Amino acid sequence: MKNEEIKEPIRKKWIWIFLVLNLFSIVPWYFPDSAVEPFIFGFPLWAFISTFFSLVLCAYLSWLCITQWNIVEDEEEADNVKGGKK
Amino acid sequence: MNNLTFAGIDGIIILSAFAVIMLVIGYFSGRGDKNIHESLSGYYLAGRNLGFVALFFTLYATQYSGNTIVGYAPTAYRTGFPWLQSISFMTIIIGVYLLFAPRLYVIAKRRKFITPTDWLTYRFNSKAVTLLSIFLMLWGLGNYLLEQLVAIGQAVAGMTGGTIPYQVAVIAFILVMLAYEWMGGMKAVAFTDVMQGIILMIGIIVFLIGGLYLVGGNFADVTRYIHETEPVKTGVPPLDVSINWFSMLLLVGLGASIYPHAVQRIYSAQSERTLKHSLARMAWMPPITTGFVFVVGIIGIMLYPGLDKAGSEQLVGLMANDIAAINPFYYWIMIIFFGGIVAAIISTADSVLLSFSSMLSNDVYGKFINPNASEHKKVMVGKVGGIIAIIFLLWIAWNPPGTLYEIFVLKFELLVQVFPAFVLGLYWKRLNGKAVFWGMLIGAIVAGALTFTGIRTVYGFHGGIIGLAINFIICVVGSYLNPASQTKSDVEEDITAIKVKA
Numbered sequence: 014m015k016n017e018e019i020k021e022p023i024r025k026k027w028i029w030i031f032l033v034l035n036l037f038s039i040v041p042w043y044f045p046d047s048a049v050e051p052f053i054f055g056f057p058l059w060a061f062i063s064t065f066f067s068l069v070l071c072a073y074l075s076w077l078c079i080t081q082w083n084i085v086e087d088e089e090e091a092d093n094v095k096g097g098k099k
Numbered sequence: 100m101n102n103l104t105f106a107g108i109d110g111i112i113i114l115s116a117f118a119v120i121m122l123v124i125g126y127f128s129g130r131g132d133k134n135i136h137e138s139l140s141g142y143y144l145a146g147r148n149l150g151f152v153a154l155f156f157t158l159y160a161t162q163y164s165g166n167t168i169v170g171y172a173p174t175a176y177r178t179g180f181p182w183l184q185s186i187s188f189m190t191i192i193i194g195v196y197l198l199f200a201p202r203l204y205v206i207a208k209r210r211k212f213i214t215p216t217d218w219l220t221y222r223f224n225s226k227a228v229t230l231l232s233i234f235l236m237l238w239g240l241g242n243y244l245l246e247q248l249v250a251i252g253q254a255v256a257g258m259t260g261g262t263i264p265y266q267v268a269v270i271a272f273i274l275v276m277l278a279y280e281w282m283g284g285m286k287a288v289a290f291t292d293v294m295q296g297i298i299l300m301i302g303i304i305v306f307l308i309g310g311l312y313l314v315g316g317n318f319a320d321v322t323r324y325i326h327e328t329e330p331v332k333t334g335v336p337p338l339d340v341s342i343n344w345f346s347m348l349l350l351v352g353l354g355a356s357i358y359p360h361a362v363q364r365i366y367s368a369q370s371e372r373t374l375k376h377s378l379a380r381m382a383w384m385p386p387i388t389t390g391f392v393f394v395v396g397i398i399g400i401m402l403y404p405g406l407d408k409a410g411s412e413q414l415v416g417l418m419a420n421d422i423a424a425i426n427p428f429y430y431w432i433m434i435i436f437f438g439g440i441v442a443a444i445i446s447t448a449d450s451v452l453l454s455f456s457s458m459l460s461n462d463v464y465g466k467f468i469n470p471n472a473s474e475h476k477k478v479m480v481g482k483v484g485g486i487i488a489i490i491f492l493l494w495i496a497w498n499p500p501g502t503l504y505e506i507f508v509l510k511f512e513l514l515v516q517v518f519p520a521f522v523l524g525l526y527w528k529r530l531n532g533k534a535v536f537w538g539m540l541i542g543a544i545v546a547g548a549l550t551f552t553g554i555r556t557v558y559g560f561h562g563g564i565i566g567l568a569i570n571f572i573i574c575v576v577g578s579y580l581n582p583a584s585q586t587k588s589d590v591e592e593d594i595t596a597i598k599v600k601a
Contacts, residue, residue: 022197023526032194036348039187042341049326049334055318057326057333060180064390067186071382074193078379082201085208086371093370 020083028077035073038066107262109431113438114255114263118275120294121445125279125287135284139213139465142284142478143457144367147208149289154368155377157289157450160296161360162192162381163388165250165444168303171389172418173411175396179325179332182393184344189385191352193378199356199522200365204374206525207366213461214454215362215521220466222524225532231539232517233462236359239514240455243358245492246510247448248273252496254441266497272441273489276449281482285367288449295439295446300387302439305432307391309422310398318394321401332400342559350561353518354511360454415440456485512546512563519567519574527578534577542570 022028037043044059053061134141149157175182203218212218215236220229248269255268263271279287314321326333336344355361368374399414402421406414423433460481464472472480520535549562557565 021201023199023202028197036187036191036345040184040341040344040348041181041336042338044335046335049330052319052322052326055320055322057180057322057335059335060183060333063183064186067183067190068386070187070190070194071386074190074197075379075382077197078193078375078382082197082371082375084201084205084371086375089370090372 018083018087020081022077022081025081028081031073032070035066035070039063039070109434110437111262113434114441117298117438117442118272121275121279121291124290124294125282128279128283128287128290130282132286135286136475136478138474139457139461139477140211143213143453143460143481144363145285145289147367148369149285149364149367149373150369151373151376153289153293154364154373155380156296157292157367158361158364158377158381159384160292160299160443160446161364161450162189162355163299163384163443164247164447165254165440166246167389167443168306168392168440169250169254169415171392172396172399173414175393176399176406176411176414177408179329179397179400181336181340181344182396184347185389185393186385187344188347188351189389190382191348192355193382195352195356196365196378199525200374200378201371202525203362204365204368204371212366213363214458215357215359215517216458216462216466219517219520219524223520223532223535225536227536228520228532228539229462229466231536232520233458235513235517235539235543237455237458239510240359240451240458241488241492242510244448244451244455244488245496247444247451248489248492249496250444251441251448254437254444269493269496272445273493276445276452277486277489280449280453280485285363285453288446288453289367291449292446295442298435298439299443299446302432302436303388303391305429306419306422306436307395309425309429309433310395310402310418312425313418313421314398314401318398321398324401325397328404329400339559343556343561346556346560346564349564349567350511350515353567354515354563357518357521358454358514359458360450363454363457452485452489455488456481459484459488509547509550512550512561512566513543515563515567516542516546516570519571523571523574530574530578531581533581534574537577538570538573541573542566545569 041059041063044062048059048062049057051058056064129135132141134146136142138146140147145153171182171185175185206212207218210217210221212221216229216233219232223229251272252265252269255263255272256265279291283290311318322333365374368377395418396414399411399418403410403414403417419433419437423430458481460477464480464484465477469476516539519538520530523530524535543566546563546566549557549565554562556562
């Protein structure tokens with residue numbers, strides 16, 4: 014396996030920048046006191062937005078796991094195909 | 100959760116059924132597999148061969164314990180919407196895994212690590228670092244286990260309406276747990292986690308449906324009611340609450356991801372593919388677990404207004420009683436749900452105990468007392484040591500020391516101090532053992548002192564996080580001032596490289 018085919022999250026800066034931005038959107042430090050109404054699906058406005066970004070975090074992390082992480086998978090799966098004899 | 104009068108004998112039936120299923124699973128996981136009792140990786144890591152289903156559920160059932168329901172619903176009741184943080188702080192754990200699990204998985208497979216300490220020993224080759232980290236991790240694990248033991252008794256006694264007294268309940272379930280763990284090790288723990296995790300998931304969903312039924316099915320009415328009666332609970336949180344939220348993200352994210360039993364699940368994965376797919380699913384679990392429990396707590400504000408702190412701790416029990424009274428279907432579902440809480444506690448306790456035993460086997464006995472012992476003997480030492488630890492912890496649970504109780508509360512605060520060594524060590528070649536040792540020690544002392552003195556948080560930041568910040572600074576500054584000797588760099592090159600020969 015060539016080195017450039019390796020995907021490791023730590024090596025990609027953008028992953029961590031977006032992650033930190035996402036966290037800063039979840040924690041409700043930036044709302045004015047009036048951001049309570051309207052209620053959306055029974056959530057105060059600020060809580061709704063915070064929850065929305067919490068779900069974005071779930072989606073983002075889940076997507077990262079699947080697409081941005083590939084170090085030994087190809088080798089391991091290739092070994093498996095061979096009948097796991099290696 | 101006391102006085103759950105709705106259950107009684109029916110509760111005993113369900114609990115007994117669960118106990119029997121767990122024992123059967125344990126028996127079959129250990130049967131015919133000699134490797135389990137002859138090798139450390141066989142017993143403690145299920146032969147590094149956990150497939151997707153088992154790995155996912157063992158991650159799930161271990162991470163979410165009974166406290167996730169019984170403790171978090173009352174917290175939501177008391178704090179209101181700011182407790183939404185429980186979704187994000189459980190999710191961020193996966194983000195922290197992404198920081199180190201990919202590389203650690205590869206190195207652990209190649210170097211055949213059994214415990215988290217193996218990595219630290221390999222990386223720093225320092226007795227001081229190894230000993231201190233063993234101490235911090237065992238302490239954290241021990242206290243975590245103690246907490247679960249206390250919770251098992253309360254849950255069972257509550258569920259059976261006191262028919263089974265607290266102490267009998269604890270002993271019975273611990274015996275079940277010890278039995279299946281003895282028979283099948285990690286394999287038994289993971290397979291029972293599948294059953295325990297499924298019950299927990301179903302239980303939470305049905306509990307939420309029952310709760311919504313009690314308030315007439317409209318969550319918006321609940322919020323409107325809270326907004327009129329207790330506007331603080333729906334209002335935009337003040338700054339200190341937001342800071343505390345950040346602090347929780349850090350503390351739980353960093354702490355929970357390097358729990359020794361969590362790290363050992365990385366080691367146990369059958370393949371990288373299995374591991375990353377399990378973690379990808381885990382990222383979606385907080386909304387449907389702590390998120391649903393949060394909604395339950397909020398509903399509780401309308402159903403049972405004005406409970407004080409002690410009263411609110413009974414919230415799940417109160418609500419379960421009312422849901423059970425709706426009709427016989429809900430009655431039985433609630434009994435299963437409470438069985439699910441017990442199962443959730445046990446599924447966490449068994450993993451913690453296994454991890455504790457593995458550290459006794461591999462780290463304390465295998466590294467310091469008798470390194471030449473056979474693996475069979477090491478496994479045996481861990482098993483027996485685990486049982487002795489359980490007996491000691493039970494003794495503490497039933498005879499709580501009057502003044503020094505805080506000692507037994509410290510867990511995350513201490514455990515998290517291993518984080519810089521663990522993760523920074525993966526990527527930063529310059530990091531050296533001396534700096535790591537002093538960072539860990541001083542970080543732990545600061546965190547411990549803040550907890551002891553009852554200060555707990557400074558400007559909303561938890562003592563553990565403040566200790567960790569100091570720890571990080573010492574690691575970084577210390578490594579710059581005292582660079583590792585040149586001769587070692589070859590070794591470290593090898594350690595942090597991830598290229599692997601097939």
